[in-house]
Amino acid sequence: MMKKRTPDLFDFLKMVPERIKKAENAPSDEIRHVSTYKANALAAALHPAVQHLTVSAVTPLSPDVKLYRLTPDKNAGTEKLAPFSAGEYISVTVKKDGCTYSRPYSIASSPLEAEYYYEIAVKRVKGGAVSPYIHDNWAVGTSVTASGPCGDFTYEPLRDAKTVVCAAGGVGITPFRSLARAVSEGSESFDLILLYCARKEEDILFKNEFDAMSRIKVVYVLSDEEKPGYEHGFAGAELIKKYAPAGEYSLFVCGPLAMYRFVGAATEKLGLRRKFVRLEAAGEKNDPKSEPDYTPADKESYTVKVIQNGTEKTVECGADETILRALERGGVSAPSRCRSGECGFCHCRLVSGKCYIPGSSDGRREADRIYGYIHPCATFPRSDLTVEVPDNPIGD
Amino acid sequence: MRFDYDVIVVGAGNAGLTAASRTAGAGLSTVLLEKNNLPGGFAASFVRGRFEFEASLHELCDVGTKEEPRSVRRLFSDLGADVDFINEKKLFRVIVKGEDGYDVTLLSGEKDFRRSFLSVCPDDEKSVDRLLRLLDETGRAIEYNDRKNGKPNKLYMVLKYPDFIRSASHSIDEMLIYLGFSDKARLLLETYWLYIGVPADEANSMHYLEMLRGYINGGAGIPPHRSYELSLSLADTILKKGGEIRYNTEVTEFIYKDGRAIGVKTEGDEYYAKEIISNIIPNNVLNMSGKHTREKDRKLLNARKLGMTFFCVFLGLDCGREELGIKDYTVFIAKNSSPRRQYEDEAGIYVVNCLNAAVPCATPGGTCSLVITIPVFDPDILSGVTPENYKKFKSDIAKKYISDFEAVSGIDVFSHIEEISVSTPVTNARYFGSPEGTAYGYEMSRWDNLMSRILNRENELDIEGLSFCGGHGPNGPGFGVTYISGVEAADAVIKRIKGVK
Numbered sequence: 001m002m003k004k005r006t007p008d009l010f011d012f013l014k015m016v017p018e019r020i021k022k023a024e025n026a027p028s029d030e031i032r033h034v035s036t037y038k039a040n041a042l043a044a045a046l047h048p049a050v051q052h053l054t055v056s057a058v059t060p061l062s063p064d065v066k067l068y069r070l071t072p073d074k075n076a077g078t079e080k081l082a083p084f085s086a087g088e089y090i091s092v093t094v095k096k097d098g099c100t101y102s103r104p105y106s107i108a109s110s111p112l113e114a115e116y117y118y119e120i121a122v123k124r125v126k127g128g129a130v131s132p133y134i135h136d137n138w139a140v141g142t143s144v145t146a147s148g149p150c151g152d153f154t155y156e157p158l159r160d161a162k163t164v165v166c167a168a169g170g171v172g173i174t175p176f177r178s179l180a181r182a183v184s185e186g187s188e189s190f191d192l193i194l195l196y197c198a199r200k201e202e203d204i205l206f207k208n209e210f211d212a213m214s215r216i217k218v219v220y221v222l223s224d225e226e227k228p229g230y231e232h233g234f235a236g237a238e239l240i241k242k243y244a245p246a247g248e249y250s251l252f253v254c255g256p257l258a259m260y261r262f263v264g265a266a267t268e269k270l271g272l273r274r275k276f277v278r279l280e281a282a283g284e285k286n287d288p289k290s291e292p293d294y295t296p297a298d299k300e301s302y303t304v305k306v307i308q309n310g311t312e313k314t315v316e317c318g319a320d321e322t323i324l325r326a327l328e329r330g331g332v333s334a335p336s337r338c339r340s341g342e343c344g345f346c347h348c349r350l351v352s353g354k355c356y357i358p359g360s361s362d363g364r365r366e367a368d369r370i371y372g373y374i375h376p377c378a379t380f381p382r383s384d385l386t387v388e389v390p391d392n393p394i395g396d
Numbered sequence: 397m398r399f400d401y402d403v404i405v406v407g408a409g410n411a412g413l414t415a416a417s418r419t420a421g422a423g424l425s426t427v428l429l430e431k432n433n434l435p436g437g438f439a440a441s442f443v444r445g446r447f448e449f450e451a452s453l454h455e456l457c458d459v460g461t462k463e464e465p466r467s468v469r470r471l472f473s474d475l476g477a478d479v480d481f482i483n484e485k486k487l488f489r490v491i492v493k494g495e496d497g498y499d500v501t502l503l504s505g506e507k508d509f510r511r512s513f514l515s516v517c518p519d520d521e522k523s524v525d526r527l528l529r530l531l532d533e534t535g536r537a538i539e540y541n542d543r544k545n546g547k548p549n550k551l552y553m554v555l556k557y558p559d560f561i562r563s564a565s566h567s568i569d570e571m572l573i574y575l576g577f578s579d580k581a582r583l584l585l586e587t588y589w590l591y592i593g594v595p596a597d598e599a600n601s602m603h604y605l606e607m608l609r610g611y612i613n614g615g616a617g618i619p620p621h622r623s624y625e626l627s628l629s630l631a632d633t634i635l636k637k638g639g640e641i642r643y644n645t646e647v648t649e650f651i652y653k654d655g656r657a658i659g660v661k662t663e664g665d666e667y668y669a670k671e672i673i674s675n676i677i678p679n680n681v682l683n684m685s686g687k688h689t690r691e692k693d694r695k696l697l698n699a700r701k702l703g704m705t706f707f708c709v710f711l712g713l714d715c716g717r718e719e720l721g722i723k724d725y726t727v728f729i730a731k732n733s734s735p736r737r738q739y740e741d742e743a744g745i746y747v748v749n750c751l752n753a754a755v756p757c758a759t760p761g762g763t764c765s766l767v768i769t770i771p772v773f774d775p776d777i778l779s780g781v782t783p784e785n786y787k788k789f790k791s792d793i794a795k796k797y798i799s800d801f802e803a804v805s806g807i808d809v810f811s812h813i814e815e816i817s818v819s820t821p822v823t824n825a826r827y828f829g830s831p832e833g834t835a836y837g838y839e840m841s842r843w844d845n846l847m848s849r850i851l852n853r854e855n856e857l858d859i860e861g862l863s864f865c866g867g868h869g870p871n872g873p874g875f876g877v878t879y880i881s882g883v884e885a886a887d888a889v890i891k892r893i894k895g896v897k
Contacts, residue, residue: 005573018848019844039775310640367624
């Protein structure tokens with residue numbers, strides 16, 4: 001046992017003099033700048049708030065999809081692209097007619113290529129606010145502002161099975177191009193089986209690339225035509241069962257909203273544990289009427305009063321339109337990233353009014369519900385509203 | 397644009413929130429500037445799939461019950477925040493590996509603590525009773541000090557509370573040895589050193605006694621909806637009192653005039669005020685003060701060592717807690733019983749929390765969550781980490797600690813992982829901007845401990861127009877004390893602005 005000793009009652013008188021002496025003897029140099037510490041330098045490299053990029057190549061992939069190669073814009077302050085994990089996305093900012101829009105695009109290039117560039121594939125959506133603008137305006141040399149890489153649609157060896165069945169629908173192939181390349185290059189190690197669903201053969205993107213890749217298996221599934229060498233139909237339970245291994249496997253899904261519902265039913269049929277099913281953020285809901293918990297509105301549109309950085313503005317929001325869309329169209333530069341209710345980057349305070357938030361995309365925290373905070377990317381108005389929107393860190 | 401207020405609070409961490417709530421409540425026009433899009437700093441949560449993970453809180457001490465509220469409940473209700481806490485009966489379980497290892501659970505509440513302690517250390521009855529008397533003496537001494545507004549009669553203190561005064565200038569080790577504890581009992585009681593951040597042969601024992609008193613007598617409490625609930629409840633009080641909160645608003649520069657801090661710059665805007673309260677660490681404030689720094693402040697900061705930070709492994713499991721065989725909310729797992737070894741050895745000690753054991757419905761039915769917290773004392777742990785290998789670095793840490801926990805507990809974790817997320821000092825640096833991602837401000841080392849900070853507080857970092865609050869302040873890190881430090885900073889500001897005696 002340690003020797004017992006009675007601590008000196010008056011030692012406390014020595015404390016302040018010792019403290020003062022310690023400080024006296026320290027150097028009076030300028031305080032080391034926080035950005036020079038290792039953890040802070042890593043954080044800045046991994047998670048830049050903004051990346052300034054330049055379009056360095058444009059490749060049409062099909063009549064309505066173009067591939068954009070983006071390189072760092074050193075003149076605007078981005079020396080190096082942030083590294084990313086295959087499956088992550090960047091949120092791209094587009095300014096048009098005095099309005100600021102954002103759209104998430106999966107990075108379609110391989111993680112190793114981030115040393116030089118990212119690639120994103122953009123599909124022209126008829127009547128869309130952003131994609132037609134990109135198609136018509138982005139050319140080699142165009143400056144682009146984007147977020148750092150984000151998202152959770154990545155392979156995690158401690159969670160996922162050794163084999164991943166990837167179900168891709170349409171332009172939802174993009175994250176899988178990155179994952180397939182990572183596997184093929186050896187920077188990710190798992191067995192990848194890709195079930196790539198498209199309407200017709202001509203809609204299949206990157207076919208030559210996938211066919212030439214080693215270490216992955218690709219099955220093309222056409223819904224609108226029957227052709228030899230192609231499966232016909234959708235990525236349902238039967239097809240998944242046909243190509244999946246006998247033992248454990250994970251299922252990764254990225255595609256249009258309808259595909260998630262379809263595959264969702266299939267996973268139940270297959271008895272897949274939830275841990276083995278990963279769905280990429282589904283994107284904004286443009287048709288909330290099909291949600292099981294849909295709450296009808298009593299008006300076609302509502303007025304949203306927006307308070308931002310001490311100023312006020314009013315915008316109109318359709319009953320079945322997300323508040324985020326109305327903000328953007330109304331000229332409010334609002335923060336947003338995933339646009340699927342998940343990431344919480346658009347988090348803002350509902351000062352007053354009633355909303356409908358579909359349960360399937362309500363990614364808020366419990367306390368947000370108690371104290372009235374919403375993710376406007378997944379929220380629909382059900383009365384006139386007042387919301388307090390923070391500044392957009394990507395800038396206006 | 398230019399904005400003018402009575403008070404600017406920079407940073408909406410625990411202390412920033414209570415400070416702004418207090419000044420707004422005193423009728424001062426107040427703006428709280430926060431660089432993130434949420435309030436709370438470390439007091440936050442995040443959602444992955446069907447899980448909402450607590451980002452940092454294990455439990456608050458000195459919470460009390462609804463019927464008999466103690467300091468934390470009283471502080472929240474004084475500020476007008478309506479929150480409830482779930483009381484946790486177990487103090488902790490500690491598993492020490494190896495030949496001389498032990499597996500002990502201690503309970504809170506004076507009687508239960510004594511009983512649970514004596515069941516494993518039956519020969520330390522006299523010492524534990526002396527300790528309980530000392531905790532009582534500590535309570536009375538602090539009460540006296542508060543009555544005297546922090547300016548007590550020192551001679552009276554020495555005569556009336558001698559052991560409390562001894563504890564002020566001695567380490568936990570020295571005091572527990574003085575109380576006559578056996579080595580085993582002492583090491584067991586010292587398990588909580590971790591929450592001070594320096595080992596028990598160095599940590600100030602008054603700091604420790606006050607914390608232990610808070611846990612044993614005051615009782616631990618946990619908010620039902622993560623600590624983020626506490627943050628939002630405080631933010632709510634600020635808004636209700638007419639204060640403003642600006643999120644996504646990062647301060648980039650402090651503005652001075654004739655040696656007085658008069659405002660701050662953000663991207664595009666300038667804010668001016670009679671008083672500024674900084675919840676961000678003094679190092680960063682001096683970084684943003686250009687040539688307006690004083691030699692004495694630079695010297696003090698250069699003498700200090702940054703406090704500890706953490707790795708956390710957040711796990712959402714697709715199996716219920718009981719089915720997995722998890723019984724405890726908090727388990728400390730140590731390689732060795734000596735705090736000094738725990739501090740110096742890599743993986744010397746870590747903590748595993750299963751929130752469902754305290755808050756049963758914290759995750760959906762048939763699931764539970766586990767959070768492994770690994771303290772980091774040595775920033776060199778990041779040497780060799782590059783942006784490119786960072787993901788693997790995180791995965792390797794998770795694998796190592798999950799494996800160790802499986803081996804110690806016999807619980808199958810790996811095959812149930814539905815969600816996994818790992819935070820590191822880099823994560824802390826990203827969200828909180830503190831140097832090296834420190835979570836604990838400055839290390840409470842022998843010369844820079846709680847008592848030495850408090851005794852000299854009037855003479856330090858007293859920049860005119862600018863005061864500090866938070867875990868880097870005199871009261872040190874931790875949930876309860878940072879809430880209090882914001883209130884204290886605000887009260888001083890209110891006094892100065894209103895000129896009330």
